[in-house]
Amino acid sequence: MCAVAKRQLLSPEEIGRTLHRLAHEIVEKSGGTGNLAFVGIRRRGVPLAQRLAGIIRESARADVPVGTVDITLYRDDLSTVGPQPVLHSTEIDFTVDERDLVVVDDVLYTGRTVRAAMNALFDLGRPKRVRLCVLVDRGHRELPIEAAFVGRVVETSDTETVEVHLREVDGEECVMLVSRIP
Numbered sequence: 001m002c003a004v005a006k007r008q009l010l011s012p013e014e015i016g017r018t019l020h021r022l023a024h025e026i027v028e029k030s031g032g033t034g035n036l037a038f039v040g041i042r043r044r045g046v047p048l049a050q051r052l053a054g055i056i057r058e059s060a061r062a063d064v065p066v067g068t069v070d071i072t073l074y075r076d077d078l079s080t081v082g083p084q085p086v087l088h089s090t091e092i093d094f095t096v097d098e099r100d101l102v103v104v105d106d107v108l109y110t111g112r113t114v115r116a117a118m119n120a121l122f123d124l125g126r127p128k129r130v131r132l133c134v135l136v137d138r139g140h141r142e143l144p145i146e147a148a149f150v151g152r153v154v155e156t157s158d159t160e161t162v163e164v165h166l167r168e169v170d171g172e173e174c175v176m177l178v179s180r181i182p
Contacts, residue, residue: 002181009136009154009162010175018151019048022133023055026102026149033062035100035128039092041117042070044106047168048135052104067092069103074116090120097125102149106164108134111145136175138162 010018030036033056040049046068053064068091103117114132121127133149138156154162154177163176 003161003163003178004181006160006177006179008174009177010152012173015135015173015175018135019051020055022149022151023052024059026052026133027056027060029148030100030102033060033064035098037065037067037094037096037099037101038133039067039069039101039103039117039121041103041105041113042068043169044164044166045104047166048106048133049102049104050168052102052133065094067094069117069120071113071116071120074119090124092124095125096121096127098128101127101130102133103130104133106135106166107162108132108137108145108147108150109140111141111143114145115143135164136162 026036027033038049038053040046049066053066056062056064068089070090101121103114103121105113105117108114118130121130131148132145134147135151137147137150137153138161139153140156140158152175156162156177159180161178161180163178165172165174165176167173
């Protein structure tokens with residue numbers, strides 16, 4: 001299956017502005033940073049969570065801990081991923097008990113990735129609250145999961161996908177709407 005870029009949805013500058021807006025919104029709706037922590041979903045959710053924490057560190061002069069969750073073993077399609085799924089570690093150096101967690105990912109689509117992340121988090125303890133922050137919500141939900149903090153909502157068809165490229169992972173920065181060609 002090939003993919004053809006249709007149009008750029010967010011430039012590097014727009015990604016930066018969006019993350020600044022999201023960081024301020026998260027602090028405001030959390031009543032401050034006291035019990036707040038970010039958990040990035042591996043891969044692109046991790047640098048997004050780190051950037052949000054950095055923005056809050058600069059603007060609010062507060063350190064918000066950032067953890068990483070690997071959902072590989074919690075996927076509901078693990079048997080179709082391949083005979084040897086690649087496992088990465090979940091790295092959360094703080095207790096999740098009674099914590100106000102914000103799970104961060106790049107794109108919200110079916111909701112299955114977020115469900116897997118929540119299962120992984122609840123294996124580690126009982127957070128006070130779990131909310132979701134995504135850079136792009138593209139619709140097509142299969143589970144009753146919605147993001148509390150959304151950078152941009154993009155209507156997509158079944159033949160389109162949203163690709164997020166971040167400098168930490170991809171060496172470039174943009175969000176693209178892409179058509180899949182069978």
